[in-house]
Amino acid sequence: xxxxxxxxxxxxxxxxxxxxxxxxxxxxxxxxxxxxxxxxxxxxxxxxxxxxxxxxxxxxxxxxxxxxxxxxxxxxxxxxxxxxxxxxxxxxxxxxxxxxxxxxxxxxxxxxxxxxxxxxxxxxxxxxxxxxxxxxxxxxxxxxxxxxxxxxxxxxxxxxxxxxxxxxxxxxxxxxxxxxxxxxxxxxxxxxxxxxxxxxxxxxxxxxxxxxxxxxxxxxxxxxxxxxxxxxxxxxxxxxxxxxxxxxxxxxxxxxxxxxxxxxxxxxxxxxxxxxxxxxxxxxxxxxxxxxxxxxxxxxxxxxxxxxxxxxxxxxxxxxxxxxxxxxxxxxxxxxxxxxxxxxxxxxxxxxxxxxxxxxxxxxxxxxxxxxxxxxxxxxxxxxxxxxxxxxxxxxxxxxxxxxxxxxx
Amino acid sequence: xxxxxxxxxxxxxxxxxxxxxxxxxxxxxxxxxxxxxxxxxxxxxxxxxxxxxxxxxxxxxxxxxxxxxxxxxxxxxxxxxxxxxxxxxxxxxxxxxxxxxxxxxxxxxxxxxxxxxxxxxxxxxxxxxxxxxxxxxxxxxxxxxxxxxxxxxxxxxxxxxxxxxxxxxxxxxxxxxxxxxxxxxxxxxxxxxxxxxxxxxxxxxxxxxxxxxxxxxxxxxxxxxxxxxxxxxxxxxxxxxxxxxxxxxxxxxxxxxxxxxxxxxxxxxx
Ligand SMILES: Nc1ncnc2c1ncn2[C@@H]1O[C@H](COP(=O)(O)OP(=O)(O)OP(=O)(O)O)[C@@H](O)[C@H]1O
Ligand SMILES: [Mg+2]
Numbered sequence: 001x002x003x004x005x006x007x008x009x010x011x012x013x014x015x016x017x018x019x020x021x022x023x024x025x026x027x028x029x030x031x032x033x034x035x036x037x038x039x040x041x042x043x044x045x046x047x048x049x050x051x052x053x054x055x056x057x058x059x060x061x062x063x064x065x066x067x068x069x070x071x072x073x074x075x076x077x078x079x080x081x082x083x084x085x086x087x088x089x090x091x092x093x094x095x096x097x098x099x100x101x102x103x104x105x106x107x108x109x110x111x112x113x114x115x116x117x118x119x120x121x122x123x124x125x126x127x128x129x130x131x132x133x134x135x136x137x138x139x140x141x142x143x144x145x146x147x148x149x150x151x152x153x154x155x156x157x158x159x160x161x162x163x164x165x166x167x168x169x170x171x172x173x174x175x176x177x178x179x180x181x182x183x184x185x186x187x188x189x190x191x192x193x194x195x196x197x198x199x200x201x202x203x204x205x206x207x208x209x210x211x212x213x214x215x216x217x218x219x220x221x222x223x224x225x226x227x228x229x230x231x232x233x234x235x236x237x238x239x240x241x242x243x244x245x246x247x248x249x250x251x252x253x254x255x256x257x258x259x260x261x262x263x264x265x266x267x268x269x270x271x272x273x274x275x276x277x278x279x280x281x282x283x284x285x286x287x288x289x290x291x292x293x294x295x296x297x298x299x300x301x302x303x304x305x306x307x308x309x310x311x312x313x314x315x316x317x318x319x320x321x322x323x324x325x326x327x328x329x330x331x332x333x334x335x336x337x338x339x340x341x342x343x344x345x346x347x348x349x350x351x352x353x354x355x356x357x358x359x360x361x362x363x364x365x366x367x368x369x370x371x372x373x374x375x376x377x378x379x380x381x382x383x384x385x386x387x388x389x390x391x392x393x394x395x396x397x398x399x400x401x402x403x404x405x406x407x408x409x
Numbered sequence: 410x411x412x413x414x415x416x417x418x419x420x421x422x423x424x425x426x427x428x429x430x431x432x433x434x435x436x437x438x439x440x441x442x443x444x445x446x447x448x449x450x451x452x453x454x455x456x457x458x459x460x461x462x463x464x465x466x467x468x469x470x471x472x473x474x475x476x477x478x479x480x481x482x483x484x485x486x487x488x489x490x491x492x493x494x495x496x497x498x499x500x501x502x503x504x505x506x507x508x509x510x511x512x513x514x515x516x517x518x519x520x521x522x523x524x525x526x527x528x529x530x531x532x533x534x535x536x537x538x539x540x541x542x543x544x545x546x547x548x549x550x551x552x553x554x555x556x557x558x559x560x561x562x563x564x565x566x567x568x569x570x571x572x573x574x575x576x577x578x579x580x581x582x583x584x585x586x587x588x589x590x591x592x593x594x595x596x597x598x599x600x601x602x603x604x605x606x607x608x609x610x611x612x613x614x615x616x617x618x619x620x621x622x623x624x625x626x627x628x629x630x631x632x633x634x635x636x637x638x639x640x641x642x643x644x645x646x647x648x649x650x651x652x653x654x655x656x657x658x659x660x661x662x663x664x665x666x667x668x669x670x671x672x673x674x675x676x677x678x679x
Contacts (some may be wrong), residue, residue, distance in 0.1 A: 258446050269548075271528050276513050276524045283511035286467060288499035288528025288591050297534060306608030398519050398556055398568045 010054045017050035020044055064383060103252055107245040112289035119316055121356040122251040123309050128336035128348040129258045130305025135334070136343035137271060139278030140190070141198040143330050144205025147185070148178045148303035149214060149324035152310020157320055158218075159226040167315050168232040171308060178307020182300030190295045193281075205330055213322040224321025226316050247316055254312065258305060259345055265301070274298050315364050334358075339380055341387025350388050415447030416456040416643070420482055420502075420627050421466070421595055426475030428461055434474070435461040437651040440479070443595060445482050448621060448628045452635075452641035454671060458651040459631045460508055463597050468495040479503070482625075483593050494514065498529050504593035506584040508600045508631070515575035518583055521572050522555035525590025542650045555590060561623075562616065578609040582616070583610050589620065594628045595622065610637055617641060639663070647671065 025042040029035075102313055107115040127149060134142045152174035159165040159173065189200045212219045219225075230243045238246060265271050273294045276284045285291050314320050332355060340351020357371050380387070423442040428436040435458040438494050440476050440618040443449045451459050453569060467492065475491040483500050489497055504525075530551060536544040559565040564582050567575055572583060581601055588596060598617070602610045614637060632638050638645065639659045647655040649661060649671045655662055662668055 039540075091533070233670060264540060265534075265537050268540075268544075269527060269532045269533065270537050272516075272520060272524060273527055274517060276520075279513040281516060282469065283497075283507065283513065284524070285507055286469070286496040286507075286511075287525050287587060288496045290494070290496045301534070382523050398552065 004112045006055065006058070009058070010051045013049045013054040014051035018047045018350045021046050025185065026379070029257040060383060069180075075275055081119075106227050107220035107248045112241050112244050114215065115244050116316075117360045119248050119251050119356060121257055122335065122357050123312055123316070123354040125349050126251075126258050126309045127306055128320050128340065128352050129255075129262050129345065130302045130309070130331050131345065132302075132337050132345070132348050133262060133274075133305075134298050134302035135280070135337055137266065138274040138295060140295060140298060140372075141194065142299065142302065143327070143334065144185070144201035144203070144208075145302070145306055145333055146325045146327070146329040147205040147208040148181055148306035149329065149383055150208055152178050152210075152307035152312075153314040153324070154219060154225075154312040155211065155307070156314045157228050160228060163223055167229065167311070170311050170315075174307040174311035175304045176307075177312070178303040178305070179300045180309075182303025183296060185304075186296045188293065189202070190299060202327065202330075205327060209322050209325050212325070219322070222321060222323070224319060224323075226319045228318045228320065230318060231315050246395045251312060254308065255349075262345060270294070270297060311327055315363065333343045333407070335377065340373070341389040344387065344389045347387050347389035354388070416447045417482065418480065418644045419443065420445050421629070422478045422480065423462075423466065423476070424476045426592065427460070428458070428463060428465055428470060429473045435651050436465065436475075437630060438475070439503075439651065439653055441646055441650065441653075443627050443629050445627055446621060446625065447643045448641050450630045450632060450637055450638045450645045451648065452645060453648040453654075457648045459648060460599055461651075463505055463557045463599055463631070466490060466498070467472060467503060467510075467597065468493050469496040479595075487599035496528065498535065499591050499593075501593070502594040503597060504591045504595075504596035506588050506599055506601060508579075508603065510580050512572040512580060512583060512587070512624065514571065516572060517569055518559065518567045518572055518575065519552070519555055519569065521583055521587050522558050522590045523551050525558075525587040526551045526554060529592055558586050558590050561620075562589070563612075565655055566650050576653075578605050581605065583614070585620075589624065593626060595629060598628065598632075600633060602632060602633055609636060614641060 025046055026039050028037045028039060030037055087284075106118060110118075127145070131142065131145050134140050155174045155177045156165075156167065156170035158171055160215070165173070165402025185201075185204050186263070189197060189204065192200055213222050215221070230238075231247060232247050233243070273284070273289050276287070276289065277291065277294055281291060313324070336351040336355050337348055338351075339355060340349070355373075359373070361374070362369060365372065421441075423439065423441045426436055426439045427434065437458075439458075439462065441449075441451070441462075451462065453459055454479065461470065465472045471492070478487055479490060481500060482489050488501060490501070490503075493501070495662065513524065516524070530547055532547055534575045539596065556568060559568055562582050562585055563616075564579050564586065567579055567583075575583060575597045581604075582629075585596075585598070585601065601617075603615055617628060617630070618641070620626060630638070630641065644660055645655075645657065645659060645662045646653060647665070647668050654667045654671060655665045657665070
C-alpha cells in the first residue's frame with residue numbers, strides 16, 4: 001500500500017522530468033546531414049535517474065523529520081558529531097595545531113598556482129568573517145557588502161597611483177575608509193528591516209560600482225587601474241614566487257587577526273547586544289540598548305574587514321576594475337556565510353574553502369559549475385539549514401561567583 | 410495596609426496625555442501620577458488604552474499631545490520624557506515588562522538579565538577588542554549582578570537555561586528580573602499575572618511588595634486580576650476608551666458607580 005504510493009509518486013516525477021527534458025536530451029538535429037537523431041537512451045537515463053533521486057529525496061526528508069522529532073523529545077540542543085568534537089578541548093587544540101602546521105608548510109609543498117588560489121580563498125575567509133558580524137551576529141541582511149570591498153581596493157589603488165602610498169600604509173587606511181563608508185551608508189539604510197534592508201543595500205552596492213564605472217576622472221572607469229604594487233618585504237626585491245608566498249603569509253596573519261577580533265567581539269557587551277537585537281528589537285530598545293548605534297557598529301565593523309580585504313585583493317591581483325565588484329561577489333560572500341553556518345567562525349572558514357577552492361579544482365566540469373553550485377546550496381538549505389557547522393552560540397554560563405563580592409556571599 | 414505607607418513626592422507625572430491612531434483616539438487627555446514608593450494600578454476593559462499608555466511613556470509611541478515628566482527620587486531633577494527614544498527613557502530610570510512576553514528566546518536566562526545591565530555598562534568597541542582590565546572587571550561584575558538579580562526574583566535555578574525553555578510563570582518573572590536589572594526607580598508591569606495560576610499569582614504579589622520594600626521603587630501596574638489589584642494597590646486609575654473615569658483607593662474604586670458601569674457584569678469586589 002505505502003510502497004505502491006511511493007512508487008507512484010516517483011513514477012510521476014520521472015515522467016514529468018522525461019517530458020521536461022525531452023527537447024534537449026532526446027532530440028538532436030544533425031545540421032550536417034539534416035536529420036533528427038532520437039536519443040531514446042538518454043530518455044531512459046533521465047527517467048531512471050529522476051525516479052531513483054526522487055525516492056532518495058523523500059527518504060532523506062523523512063529521515064530528517066524523524067531526527068527532528070527525536071531532538072524535540074530529548075528537549076534541548078542536539079549536537080552533531082562535529083559540534084561535540086569542537087567542545088572537547090583536546091580535540092580542538094590538536095585540530096588547531098594541525099591546521100597551523102598545514103597552513104605553515106602549504107606554500108612550500110604546493111605549487112604557486114595552488115598558493116595563489118589559497119590566497120583568494122583566504123581573502124574570502126576574511127570577507128566572510130566580516131560579513132558574519134553583520135549577518136550572523138546582528139542579523140542584518142546586507143547584500144551590498146562588495147561595495148566596501150571595492151572601497152578598500154580602490155583606496156589602495158588610487159592612493160598609490162596619486163601619492164605613491166605603500167601597501168602597509170594603505171591597509172589601515174582601507175580599513176578606516178571601510179568603516180567610514182559603513183557608517184555613511186549604514187545611517188540611511190539601517191532604519192529598514194529584513195527584506196527591505198537587503199534590497200536597499202543591494203542598490204547601494206550597485207551604486208558604488210556604477211560610480212566607479214562611470215566617473216572616469218576619478219576611478220579610470222571600466223579600464224580600471226593597473227600596476228598596483230604588491231606588498232613590499234622590508235625593502236627587498238622578491239621574485240613573483242617569493243612575493244606570492246609573502247602575500248600568503250600576510251593573509252594568514254590577517255585571518256588570524258580577524259578570528260581573534262571577531263571572537264572577542266562575539267563575547268562582549270556589544271556582541272550580546274547584537275544577538276539581542278536580532279532576537280527582539282523592541283524589547284532590546286526597552287532594555288536601554290541604542291538600536292541605531294548598535295546596528296551601525298555591526299555594519300561598520302563588517303565594512304572595515306571588507307575594506308582590508310579589498311586592499312589585499314588589489315595588492316594580490318595588481319589590477320582592479322569595477323567588473324571585480326559586481327553583485328555576484330556579494331552573493332558569493334553571502335553564500336560563504338550561509339553555507340558555512342551563520343555566526344560560526346569555523347563554519348565560515350570551511351564555507352569559504354569549499355566555495356572558493358572546489359570550483360577551482362572542478363574546472364574540468366566548468367560548464368556545470370554553476371549548476372552544481374546551485375544544487376549544493378538548495379540541498380544545504382533543505383537538509384542543513386544551519387550551515388555546515390550550525391553555530392552553537394557560546395553562552396554565558398554561570399559557574400559561581402567570579403569576583404570577590406562580599407555583600408551577598 | 411495601603412494606608413500604613415507614607416509616600417514621598419511624585420516621581421512620575423503625566424499631564425493630559427492623548428494618543429491618536431489615525432482616527433482612533435486610544436488615549437484622551439489622561440492625567441496620572443505615581444509617588445515615590447507607591448503601587449499604582451491602571452485598570453480598564455480590553456482596548457481601553459492601558460498598553461498604549463505604557464508605550465507612550467516608554468518612548469515606543471510619540472503621543473499626540475500631553476506632557477510626561479519624571480522627578481527621579483535620587484537626583485531630584487525634573488526631566489521631560491517627550492521625544493526621548495526608548496533606550497533613553499530606560500536610561501533615565503523607567504523599566505517595563507510586556508503584556509505578550511518579549512524575552513530573548515535563544516539567549517540564556519543569565520544573558521537576558523545581562524542585557525538589562527547593558528545601559529549601565531560602558532565598554533565600547535575598543536574595550537571589546539583589547540579587553541583591558543576595566544572591561545574584564547565590568548564583565549565579571551555584570552555576571553555577578555545579574556545572578557544576584559535572579560536570586561532576588563527567585564529564578565536562579567534556571568540560570569543557564571535558554572529563556573524559551575522556561576515554564577510560563579518563570580518567563581514572566583524573568584521579564585521582571587530583566588527590567589529590574591536596568592536599575593529603575595519606577596517599574597511598569599503590563600499584566601504580569603496574565604496566564605498564571607492562583608498560586609503563582611500569590612507568589613507574584615509577594616515579589617512585587619518585596620521589590621517595593623527592598624529596592625525602594627515605585628510600581629505602575631496594569632492588571633485584569635481584580636483580586637490582585639485590590640490587595641496590592643495604594644491607588645487605582647480606571648480608564649475606559651482612553652479616558653480616566655475614576656481614581657482613588659481600592660475601597661473608593663469598588664463603590665464607584667462609573668466603574669461598576671464600565672465593568673458591567675464583572676465582579677469587582679473579589
Ligand atoms: N499600534 C497601533 N496602531 C493602531 N491602533 C492601535 C495600536 N496600538 C493599539 N491600538 C488601538 O488602541 C486601543 C487601545 O489599545 P491598548 O493595547 O492600549 O489596550 P489595552 O488597554 O492594553 O487592552 P488589553 O487589556 O486588551 O491589553 C485599541 O483599540 C487598539 O486597537
Ligand atoms: Mg494591553
